[in-house]
Amino acid sequence: MDTKHVDWRSMRDESAPAAGHEARQSGDERDEGETETESAEAAVAERTDLVYDEQHGEWVDPETGEILREDEIDRGPEWRAFDAAERDQKSRVGSPTTTMMHDKGLSTNIGWQNKDAYGNSLSTGQRQKMQRLRTWNERFRTRDSKERNLKQALGEVERMGSALGLPDTVRETASVIYRRALDDDLLPGRSIEGVATAAIYAAARQAGVPRSLDEVRRVSRVDKMELTRTYRYVSRELGLDMKPADPAQYLPRFVSELDVSDDVERRARSLLDNAKRQGIHSGKSPVGLAAAAIYAGALLADEELTQSEVSDVTDISEVTIRNRYRELLEATQKSGERAVGSTA
Structure with missing residues (x-):
């Protein structure tokens, strides 16, 4: 049988220039593509009117709706949630750090339920083992x-x-x-x-x-x-920056607990503002002034509210409420504003 000898070396040498030409052409095309991409990114970076879609990681032209860049890395979760419960269920990370815990929430806490992941009760031996683990865990969490x-x-x-x-x-x-x-x-x-x-x-x-x-x-x-x-x-x-307590800061909470109208709060706030302008609030309990202002505001708004009810909510004696009420009345009369009735 005749055999034909093939010189693979010569064939490789002949094909090398062609392959080199194709490689150079591919490299030129890649360089040209990279140059165009860099130019496009520079053009996008210079614009200040683009809108960023965080959900999809895209930069969008607000006028045309064209997506100019979409190669941003989405660092958020890959899942979607529509309420807090669903978000907690799908989340695979722990809670954020907090200063409300001595270790800022970074340590592991072993629960006290004595149940496994499927809700089944642990055996006696397992419960004893978990109790020892909890004891050592608490010791390690507070080292000094x-x-x-x-x-x-x-x-x-x-x-x-x-x-x-x-x-x-x-x-x-x-x-x-x-x-x-x-x-x-x-x-x-x-x-x-x-x-x-x-x-x-x-x-x-x-x-x-x-x-x-x-x-x-x-x-x-x-x-x-x-x-x-x-x-x-x-x-x-x-060196805490502590400003004097403002009686008006107590109004929203007391008004809510007493279940009176917004009109009462508005009138009480006006009485306190007038009292502060005249300086009669200096040296007096802000809670007492707030209580008296709410009582006076209820009288102005023709709403039924007794001193006893105000006293129970604000923890201010009825005597103090009456005294502060008279002072607010005098301040109102001095300023020429509408006087509160003299009923105490």
Whole structure:
């Protein structure tokens, strides 16, 4: 049988120039494409009227609707949710860090349900094992006395904030204030509960949702004298910017609890503004002035509201309400505004 010898080396050499030409052509086309892309990106970057679609990662011309760039990286989730419950169910990450926990929520917490992932109860041996794991986990979460101090204090802040109906933002601020006091070594000679109570009182005032000393004292584990003394000390040492309490800041909460109309709140606010212009609010309890203003506002609006009802909600005695009411009446008469009836 005849065989034909093929010189593969020569064939490779002959085809090399053609392959090289194609490679150079492909490289030229790629360079040209990259140049065009860079020019397009530069043109997009120079425009300031483009609208960015975060859901699809696209830059859109608002006039023509043309998508000018769509190569943005979408760093959000790949799923969609239409309410908070669905979002929590689909989320695969933990909660964000928070100053309301001593470890900022970074550690793992072992639950106390004694059930497995399918809801089945654990055996006796498994329950004992989980109990030992919980004990060691708690020990590792609070490694030293400072963390144990912080854990106890932030628990108090959370408890009092919940009892006072304060939002999470106020509790976060109170946690930061306590952390600062702990870092600045302000606790020696003072109780953890006292500093925590002072922090929640200061945070509420800073946020414009103040609570009276009596309200805070009722939910705390310290007396009013210790609360006042500790608050002044912490506020002074940390340099907290604490403006005098405004009686008008108490109005929305008291009006809501007394279930009176917006007209009463409007009239009460007007009475307080007039009193502040004349300076009669200086040196007087802002809660007492707010209580008297609401009572006077109800009289002006012809709504039934007794001093006893106002006293129960505001925790201000009826005697104080009557005294502040007369002072508001005198201030109104001096300013020439419409006088409130003399009924007390």
